[in-house]
Amino acid sequence: MPSIKRTKFKLSPEQLLEMFYWLKLIRAFDERLSILVKQGKVRSGVYTGIGQEAIIVGTGFGLRKDDYICPLHRDLGSFLMKGVEPGVMMSQMFAKTTGLSKGRDSALHSGVSDLGIFGNTSMLGANLPVAAGLALTYKMEHTDNVVVAYFGEGASNVGDFHEALNFAGVQRLPIIFVCENNQYAYSVPIEKSMAIDDVADRAESYGFDGVAINGNDVLAVYQSTQGALARARSGEGPTLIECKTYRWHGHSEHDKAFYRTNEELAMWKSRDPIPTFTTYLKGLHVLSDQQEQDIVERVAKVIDEAVEFAMSAPDPKPEDAVTDLYA
Numbered sequence: 610m611p612s613i614k615r616t617k618f619k620l621s622p623e624q625l626l627e628m629f630y631w632l633k634l635i636r637a638f639d640e641r642l643s644i645l646v647k648q649g650k651v652r653s654g655v656y657t658g659i660g661q662e663a664i665i666v667g668t669g670f671g672l673r674k675d676d677y678i679c680p681l682h683r684d685l686g687s688f689l690m691k692g693v694e695p696g697v698m699m700s701q702m703f704a705k706t707t708g709l710s711k712g713r714d715s716a717l718h719s720g721v722s723d724l725g726i727f728g729n730t731s732m733l734g735a736n737l738p739v740a741a742g743l744a745l746t747y748k749m750e751h752t753d754n755v756v757v758a759y760f761g762e763g764a765s766n767v768g769d770f771h772e773a774l775n776f777a778g779v780q781r782l783p784i785i786f787v788c789e790n791n792q793y794a795y796s797v798p799i800e801k802s803m804a805i806d807d808v809a810d811r812a813e814s815y816g817f818d819g820v821a822i823n824g825n826d827v828l829a830v831y832q833s834t835q836g837a838l839a840r841a842r843s844g845e846g847p848t849l850i851e852c853k854t855y856r857w858h859g860h861s862e863h864d865k866a867f868y869r870t871n872e873e874l875a876m877w878k879s880r881d882p883i884p885t886f887t888t889y890l891k892g893l894h895v896l897s898d899q900q901e902q903d904i905v906e907r908v909a910k911v912i913d914e915a916v917e918f919a920m921s922a923p924d925p926k927p928e929d930a931v932t933d934l935y936a
């Protein structure tokens with residue numbers, strides 16, 4: 610079977626199938642969460658990234674355990690890719706003791722230091738100076754690990770974003786800033802919050818490259834990320850990758866997104882990253898109908914087991930609220 614030709618960073622058929630699996634798993638995880646919210650079973654706000662999976666998979670694929678990621682509210686899939694078990698992630702959303710924070714936060718602020726996952730705060734953009742600080746640590750320790758920090762286009766209008774990019778540029782830090790430009794910051798369309806078309810252009814002011822790419826093309830995201838990783842690992846500093854995409858659901862599951870048209874949504878759904886990649890893989894004869902079916906069934910089983918694990922896990926006790934505290 611062929612590997613992809615004419616690209617710098619080649620992937621084997623097995624790796625391409627693995628990418629396909631991750632796209633399907635992350636989509637299915639969010640879709641199931643969306644249903645569970647409607648059933649009143651989730652104890653957290655849910656901010657699905659349905660439609661944006663190619664960014665998570667393209668940037669996360671091939672990261673090392675020692676590379677750090679700084680995910681956002683919409684990036685639950687990046688936890689899975691970095692090694693959090695689906696049942697643990699689902700428990701986190703159910704606020705169960707088997708979740709990452711043992712049922713003690715609103716689910717979206719947990720990190721896992723052993724896996725290189727930074728626990729984000731709610732303040733938009735606030736993860737970026739911290740991510741730059743992590744990258745500074747890597748530089749000071751003379752490792753070639755890299756930090757991958759995610760943010761929305763809305764967050765790129767916040768002061769913290771500019772401070773972080775400036776510091777990273779001055780220090781030539783090993784960090785990749787990944788903008789998930791899904792066109793809206795809650796109900797605010799991009800043209801009402803930015804006077805330029807591309808967030809990527811902002812990198813130039815801070816002395817490093819920014820590139821705007823099709824964020825629904827998992828291979829484009831992967832290729833750009835691999836280039837940025839190679840530069841960061843060899844001491845050439847940061848890169849900003851702006852991935853143009855669209856979130857299919859509202860800002861969160863309680864938002865019906867009346868501020869956008871059905872036509873706009875339909876247009877973006879026609880650019881769904883998963884069928885595009887499926888057709889591509891079938892054209893390469895890397896994926897057969899049978900393999901596709903097997904992966905769909907495997908994903909359904911993983912999600913069913915994750916929900917079952919979370920549903921049957923114990924709730925935290927009131928006295929658990931005061932354990933694991935720093936004095």
Ligand SMILES: Cc1ncc(C[n+]2csc(CCOP(=O)(O)OP(=O)(O)O)c2C)c(N)n1
Pocket residue numbers: 683731732733734760761762763764765767789791793794795860
């Ligand atoms: C500093 C700050 N301002 C406002 C908010 C409220 N808020 C939470 S998410 C959000 C929209 C975020 O948009 P964007 O950064 O584009 O990311 P997206 O949710 O679209 O992925 C807003 C305004 C916040 N959390 N922090």
